[in-house]
Amino acid sequence: MGTNSVHMLVVRFYDGSLGTTVYQDKETVRMGQSLYAQGAIDAETLEKTRIVIRNFVGVAREYGASEIVAMATCAAREASNRQELVHAIKSEGVDLHVIPGLEEARLIRLGVLGPDSDCRTLCIDVGGGSTEISLGDGKGGVYLDSLSLGAVRLAYGSGIDQSGKVTSRQYDALRRIVDTASYRSVGRVRDMGFDRAVGSSGTIMAIGEMCGSLRGDRDGSYFTYTELSSLMKDVCSRDVGERLKLPKMTANRADIIVGGGAVVEELMFLFGIQKMEVSKNGLREGMRTEYLLEHGQSDFDLRGSSVNGLVSRCGCDRRHADAVRRYSLAIYDQMAEKGIIAGDSRFRELLGYAAELHDVGEFISYERHAAHSFTIIKNSFLPGFDEHELLLMALMARFHHSSVPGPSSKYFAGLEPDEAGPLRECALVLRMADILDRSRDRSVESIEVSPVGASVVMRLMCTRDISMQLWKLKTIRDEFSNVFDRKLRVVDIREPAHRPSPPADGRSGARAPLSDRS
Template identity: 30%
Template sequence: MEPEKNSEGRVVAFIDIGTNSVRLLLVQINSNGSYQPLTKQKETVRLGDKEFIDRILQPKAMERATIVCKKFMELARAYRAEEIIAVATSATRDASNRVQFLEMIKKEANLEVCTISGSEEARLIYLGVSSGLRLGYSKVLFIDIGGGSTEVSVGDQNQCYFLHSLNLGSIRLTNVFLPDETGPVSEERYDQIKAHIRRKTVDVIKELSKYRASSAIGSSGTIENLAKIAFVYLHKTTHESFEKLEYEDLKKIVRAMCALPLEERRKFPGINVQRADIILAGAAIIETLMEELELSEITVSKRGLREGLLVDYISKSEFSYMVTQMSVRKRSIMQLGLACNFDDEHAHIVASLALELFDSIQALGIYEFQESERELLEYGATLHDIGTFLSFDTHQAHAYHLIRESSLPGFQPEEIEIIANLAYFHRKNTPKKKHPNLEGLSKEAIKSIRLLSALLRIAEGLDRSHSGIISHVRFYIASTDSLVLEMHAQRECQLEIWEVEKQKKYFKKMFGYNLQSKVLIEQATGTPLVFEGNVEIEGNVEIEEVPRE
């Protein structure tokens, strides 16, 4: 099937030629700064096979890599990629015949490849992984185990403090310690590998210890597969499944895999068959680092170098503010909104009004929200209308599915559920406790959705005409059972008043207060108040004219 051609924006291809695999990321970067991954591809080529003894890339390995690069270039052309950025890492940079290999790729695949240093590889991995996490100012240790090298770095959301590349990789160590090994791996042999790793990492361990990182993030196929093996083999049942790799679990699965010959190891629960011969050397690296750095667990990330290439590309473009001036969570929300071509002005107005309602009700002591709920309300309000490009009549349902199916880097699964449900319940149905959308969510999450949606429904109604008539809004107490919703309007706002009236019943159900409306129309001094229209409104609405500052 031929891929759909893209008429808007530019398509950029990012290719990572690693020691074990070649990876492709094709992205459409739109004129508004949003981007959409079009496809991700990965092919195992074992470029570093039998290389690390004499530092020569083998002819068959070079041929395999070149064929894959040619295939990826054809795919990039099918998507009409305007720019292709390709880098090669450990196997290529260490090879004495790398020039021959790069010329082969240029000739056969028509691809220019840049060989990057170990520290640049570490920097790009840090960018790729950290851009998908909410780190703040917490220093985090990043570990990426490749086929030829292991990159370590320490950084927070904004900057990297330490970068280093170790000549330790799953293929490299397998070549040296387990060449042509088809039987079980003895405890003594495994300990030899670990002892070698310990000697090679002494200085780096000392340096890393100085930073006192609060947690560790692991990336790469080796770490991902070890986490999956631990999950499947040890029959874990938590929903976190592959998100973490615990040290005690790692030791158990390593012992079990070492006891098996290669053919049996290929059948080990959860293992990637293509990694069976190199998984133990990779496990030795991460196990040794966890021991020396006293790490009880590592969080697993599926992001890496190719995502780092994308972040680096955007940071050097006219959309650099998306990377430099936004938190990872805000960037995730804006990316999704822009990708859906949302009405960003309306989204901003509704979000601002929703936050004013939140802050006002909190200040009155009517309900004590958590700080995290304020942020989720803002994001739910920002994305509430993103489904309109599919269908206006059911856009709340489309928004719900779009949000749930987006990875939204930086958010936990339950936070995504809350944001999606706020979008779903911003109009029409209210979130009854037994609604199918709420099945499986915690009581706290359901309560957040019900209370926050009451505020969002009012905020959305306050910009019903999408013209920004209401500039500010607040609650104040009228009596023991009543609140006044004070709206500052720039002109007559019958439609907005009408929409607010519809929400009073649900507001009382959630917060226990009757709601009265008061409109302050901001007119230039001396200008007569004009109030037109015969909209029929339930209850009393007080309307005053106030001088505009």
């Protein structure tokens, strides 16, 4: 329960995963609007909040929720009638926990980065009443702070009317409020340093979507300081009604975007942030991870857990998914080791996850399931992955039943110039791995890949006849040459116990020599 809105997340937990979201919703209640005008949450807002909670609890129960955890943040912390709010929620059978600002910052970091981040990351969450700052390094939090800054607080508690056009002098006054409230955190964080900056909350997501629309690529996963400064000049030149004409602007955001934007812009300036990544995760996801920690889970693999949850939810053949992952990585590693491809640790990791997810589209329909897999993966919002990584994995899975297109294909329009090549390599490796388990019996025990002249020889140690796999691999030889600029030859090295018996007339049943097989 935030200063601006109430959020709900319903999670179904699977073994070995952080759980899968089965439903989420939010409702704007604006507890901060009356709070910052008169120091208390008014009766009408209390009643609206109670009704929202009652309905959210009903939805959760319909989904089979066995436990409900409710937390409230800044507005509840500061309201003089906090207990009225707690009692109103209690009347709906829910115990409301009002959490301190530093705990809110910790949980937001946990939701945005997971329990283990791979670099020192600055997280900024601009809420309605407070802004949480967290600096994370590996498994631990380096610095946490909660600032008395927020979109609703500055809109209704700054004394500056933002319903009409906002002058540059008024906007500068808002930025000075941010300076005063944040100087301690700015000094500490800049002294410690950070590698990347990630923003969360409705305000930052709205800014990302608006900047992406104005940029033209509609990519809301990031925005730059320059883009935000230009956007805020445009926003301030309009009244509330005119702001609704801006792309991605909503009625619930138009009256508080000036205050929220001032917080984000000034913090980016003070911290020296040129580019802000946008996360759709936040306090809700942190509550989910914290729930698992409290119930004994201590060793987290956020990405692996997210992938496992989606595989389980879509009802995929787990043994086939594991086999395709194993074959994909075996082929990729040997091709990289032998100099056939350059190899890239990031693409290798994403290939492994894409291999596990390649058949999730069967949840919709087996027909065109590779295309369905692309759609599901790209729009899955898996915790631990950014939107671009999801796109890369979706593209790897997209072509496991069809030819990998050329580097100038429209499918690769959203990639960086140096990504199309490695992506095509991974996609074809995944396709080959899927073919190797065509019979769904995991009959390929080991794979050996070697360059021989202008060819790549793949030797397969098998426990059963793999004629169908060999026939299918023949059909992609031209595609292999196109992607890797080498010819493909495949050799079946079957274990002696599984070789065919000699014919009755005594003719040899031995394999043809390497040069005669493909």
